[in-house]
Amino acid sequence: MDLKGWDYQGRNIDTKLLNQFKGLADFISNEKLVNNRTWGKELQNDIADAIGISGENRSGAVRTIKSVLEHLGFINYNSLSERKIPTFESVISPLGQDLLTLISVENDLNSLEEDDPKGQAEIKALYQDFYARSLLEFYFPFGVRKKEPAGKNKPLHPLRATIKALKKFGYLNKWEWYLLNTIIDEDDNLEKETELENAIKDYRDGIVNYSMQSIKLNPKGHQYFPQYLGLSGLVSFKKKGREWTRMELNEEYNDLFDIVLSDSFIRDFYAKKQTIIGTQVENEEDNDLFSFFEEDPMEEPLDE
Structure with a gap:
């Protein structure tokens, strides 16, 4: 594949x-x-x-x-x-x-003559919470790849797809991440989710293997969105040098993950994000979700 x-x-x-x-x-x-x-x-x-x-x-x-x-x-x-x-x-x-x-708060803190480790930790935690909140709002409105045939332009909420896969498989390594990216290009397609399950089983059973030569489109897909996940703290990474080898969900956010995986989340999400002639119109954010975020920094952001 x-x-x-x-x-x-x-x-x-x-x-x-x-x-x-x-x-x-x-x-x-x-x-x-x-x-x-x-x-x-x-x-x-x-x-x-x-x-x-x-x-x-x-x-x-x-x-x-x-x-x-x-x-x-x-x-x-x-x-x-x-x-x-x-x-x-x-x-x-x-x-x-x-x-x-x-950014303004961080700049004010950095302008102080004395180091403030506690303040820096608080800023790091605030950034982490910000990226977690922003991932809840992040989606592909016009399809996951521009260079795809007509008809493959359905929206996808990538955080939800990632949580769903990590809940099912326990972890994903780089090649399994690409299998997720390759197969899952819309929300809640059971046929494609079964295809992903079979593809990951074949890979873990050693029936198929992959290398960088297997990646035919967007060969840095293991860098950019995973970096976003790492900055948020929702996902943690095991790394070898500067490369990540495995991603897992941060269990501190299990209650939030359950909400994101619910049918009501995805229904309400698309109800408030309407694409009209290429213009995104958004209603007020649902702040109830944000109460789940902790104030303490967790894993280090994913290095590039």
Whole structure:
């Protein structure tokens, strides 16, 4: 079987990306800087200059950052377009506003002359909770892979699919992760879930083996979304050097996992996320889920 990863934007979630997000937010908050311009090359170049991106193709780099931030849910889909003059309120999502608050608190803490280990631990825990919350809102609205035949564009909630697989199989190694990515491309398809079960059984029984040459699409699929999972603390990793070898659920979140796996969760999730002509419209978040998050940091984030 040829293996395929789920789509990714090719950027790690790191300090550089977060600072670029803050720089973009600061820029569009300033009406004088925006100067009644819409999302064209001129505005993109000025934003690039403001966030420290240089070069002739700096507008392209800004467009890539925009796509990453949309995918992560930090900015609203299609809020940066040639038809609209961007404002902070129209572009930055509620999730993105929470992240900006965290970044500001972290920057204030880092500006102190004395080290504050307790404060750093608290910031780490807040970031972990933020990423866990954001994963609840993260999904593939138009299919898990753009380079797929027509008809394979159904939405998928990848955290739910991951929890379901880890609950069933106990753990996933890298090749089993790719089997999940390859086979599961929509929510709650029992036929495909049976196919995944059979594929993992054949692999664990030694009937089939896989290598990097088996991955025909998205060969870094074991890096980007798993990094997001590691940052959240919902999943822990066993690693060999810098590479992870096995992922498992963090049992401290079992109550949350049960909610995410419920029929009502996925039904309500899609009821409040409606895609109309490519525009994402969201209702108020369900804050009841967020009460499950702990304040103490757990596993270290997955290294890249």
